Amino acid sequence: MSPVNLAELIGSGRAAAELWGATINPQFARFLITIGFDRTWVRGEGAYLWDSEGDRYLDLIGGFGMFNVGRNNRNVRAALIEALELDLPGSVQLGATPLPPLLAQELLRRVPGRLERVLFTSSGTESVEAALKLARAATRRERVVSADHGFHGLTLGSLSANGNGEFTDRFGPLLPGFSQVPFGDLDRLEQELRREDVAVFLVEPVQGKGVNLPPDGYLEGAQSLCRRYGTLFCVDEVQTGFGRTGRLFAFEHWGLEPDLVPVAKSLSGGYVPVGALLMSRSVHERVYDSMEHAFSHGSTFAPNELAMAAGLATLRELDDQQLVARAAERGERLLQLTEPLVERYEVVRDVRALGLLWAIEFGEPASRRGSYRLIERLQPGLFAQFVVGPLFREHRVLSQVAGHSLPVVKALPPLTVSDEDLVWFSTALTETVAKAARVPRAAAGFALTAARNR
Numbered sequence: 273m274s275p276v277n278l279a280e281l282i283g284s285g286r287a288a289a290e291l292w293g294a295t296i297n298p299q300f301a302r303f304l305i306t307i308g309f310d311r312t313w314v315r316g317e318g319a320y321l322w323d324s325e326g327d328r329y330l331d332l333i334g335g336f337g338m339f340n341v342g343r344n345n346r347n348v349r350a351a352l353i354e355a356l357e358l359d360l361p362g363s364v365q366l367g368a369t370p371l372p373p374l375l376a377q378e379l380l381r382r383v384p385g386r387l388e389r390v391l392f393t394s395s396g397t398e399s400v401e402a403a404l405k406l407a408r409a410a411t412r413r414e415r416v417v418s419a420d421h422g423f424h425g426l427t428l429g430s431l432s433a434n435g436n437g438e439f440t441d442r443f444g445p446l447l448p449g450f451s452q453v454p455f456g457d458l459d460r461l462e463q464e465l466r467r468e469d470v471a472v473f474l475v476e477p478v479q480g481k482g483v484n485l486p487p488d489g490y491l492e493g494a495q496s497l498c499r500r501y502g503t504l505f506c507v508d509e510v511q512t513g514f515g516r517t518g519r520l521f522a523f524e525h526w527g528l529e530p531d532l533v534p535v536a537k538s539l540s541g542g543y544v545p546v547g548a549l550l551m552s553r554s555v556h557e558r559v560y561d562s563m564e565h566a567f568s569h570g571s572t573f574a575p576n577e578l579a580m581a582a583g584l585a586t587l588r589e590l591d592d593q594q595l596v597a598r599a600a601e602r603g604e605r606l607l608q609l610t611e612p613l614v615e616r617y618e619v620v621r622d623v624r625a626l627g628l629l630w631a632i633e634f635g636e637p638a639s640r641r642g643s644y645r646l647i648e649r650l651q652p653g654l655f656a657q658f659v660v661g662p663l664f665r666e667h668r669v670l671s672q673v674a675g676h677s678l679p680v681v682k683a684l685p686p687l688t689v690s691d692e693d694l695v696w697f698s699t700a701l702t703e704t705v706a707k708a709a710r711v712p713r714a715a716a717g718f719a720l721t722a723a724r725n726r
C-alpha cells in the first residue's frame with residue numbers, strides 16, 4: 273500500500289468536474305457541464321474510458337492524440353515499472369545516463385538520414401520553441417513564417433506562430449518577426465521567403481484545427497522553396513507523429529526531408545510528459561558550435577528518465593503490434609464507413625482523413641437552411657456541437673469539435689481501435705447526423721441553452 277491511498281481518495285471525493293471547478297478552473301467545469309461531458313472518469317484501457325457509473329465509452333479524442341498505443345498500454349506500463357524498480361538515477365544534470373541516447377538512437381533510426389540529432393523536451397510547445405530558437409541561431413535570421421489556421425502550442429513563441437486569432441487575442445504583443453501565409457498557397461510563401469530573411473517555415477503536414485489536408489504538391493513545393501531561399505523547413509509532427517496518419521511520420525507520405533521536426537504527445541504512450549526536436553546535423557552544429565555553447569537550450573526536466581523508458585517501449589509497441597500499418601488500414605475503413613454520409617445528408621459537406629486523423633465537415637443544406645442558419649448565427653460551428661453532444665450522451669462516443677467556430681467534428685482515436693469500434697462509431701454518427709439534420713426545434717433549443725450559458 274502506498275503512503276497515499278489513491279484508490280480511497282479517488283473513491284471518496286465529490287464529482288471530479290465539481291472539484292476541478294472549485295480548485296482548478298471554474299469556467300472549464302461550466303463548459304463540461306454545459307456540453308454534458310461532466311462524467312467522473314475512473315479507468316482507461318486501449319480505446320475505452322469508463323466513468324464512475326461503470327459505463328464504457330469509445331474514446332475518439334485519444335487525449336488529443338497522445339494515446340496512439342492505447343491507454344494504459346501493458347508493455348509501456350511494464351517498462352515504467354521496470355524503470356522504477358531499477359532505481360535509475362534520474363537526471364544528473366552534469367552527467368550522462370544511458371536511456372536518453374538510447375531513445376534518441378531509436379528515433380533517428382526511423383527518420384530520413386538528414387535528421388541526425390535529438391533535443392529532448394517535455395511537451396509539444398517546448399519542442400516548437402526549441403525549433404524557433406535554434407532556427408534563428410542557426411540561420412542568423414529573425415523571421416518565422418507559418419500557416420494560417422496552424423496550431424503549434426500555447427507558449428508565447430509557439431503562439432506567435434499560431435494562425436488562430438482565438439488563441440492569440442488578449443495575449444499580445446506577440447513576438448516580433450512572425451507572419452502567416454495561407455495553407456496551400458506556394459506563391460504567398462515564396463513572396464515571404466524571397467526576401468531571404470526567414471529563418472524557418474513552420475507547418476503541420478495536416479492541420480489539426482479543422483483537419484485540413486495539404487493540397488497536392490504543397491509540402492514538396494514548400495520544401496523546395498525553403499531550400500532555394502536558405503530557410504529551414506520545419507514539419508510539426510506533434511499531432512501527426514507516431515503512426516497517426518498511417519505512416520510513422522506524416523512527412524513520409526510526401527517523401528519530405530525536413531530540417532527540423534518537433535514531436536511529443538504519443539512518444540511516451542501518454543504516460544509521461546515528453547517531447548523532442550529532431551534536427552539536421554548542420555542546424556545542430558551551427559547552434560552548438562563550441563563548448564561554451566553546449567548549454568544553448570534545454571530545461572531541467574528534459575530528458576526525463578521515465579519518459580525515455582516509456583518512449584523506448586512505445587516505439588517497440590508501435591513496431592510489434594504493427595500499429596502504423598493498422599492506422600492506415602483502419603483509417604481507410606473509417607472513410608469507407610463514413611464517406612457515404614456526404615451523399616446521404618445535405619448538411620454533410622465533406623468527410624476526410626489521413627490514417628486515423630479523421631473529420632466530418634458540415635455546411636448549410638439547400639433545404640431546411642433556416643434552422644441551420646439560426647444555429648450558426650447563435651454561435652458559428654454550433655451545429656458540430658449538436659453532433660458531438662448526442663454522440664456522447666446517447667452512444668457513449670467521445671469526440672470533439674475540430675476548433676473554435678468550426679463546423680467540423682474530428683476523431684483521432686488510439687490506433688488500437690477495432691473494426692467493431694469503427695462500426696460502433698459510424699452507426700452512431702449516421703443516426704446522430706440524421707437526427708441533427710431533421711430536428712431543427714430541438715437543435716435550436718439546445719443552441720439557445722448553450723449560448724445562454726456561455
Ligand SMILES: Cc1ncc(COP(=O)(O)O)c(C=O)c1O
Binds near residue numbers: 395423424511512
Ligand atoms: C501540431 C501541434 N504542435 C504543437 C502542439 C503543442 O503541444 P503541447 O500541447 O504538448 O504543448 C500541438 C498540440 O495539440 C499540436 O497539435
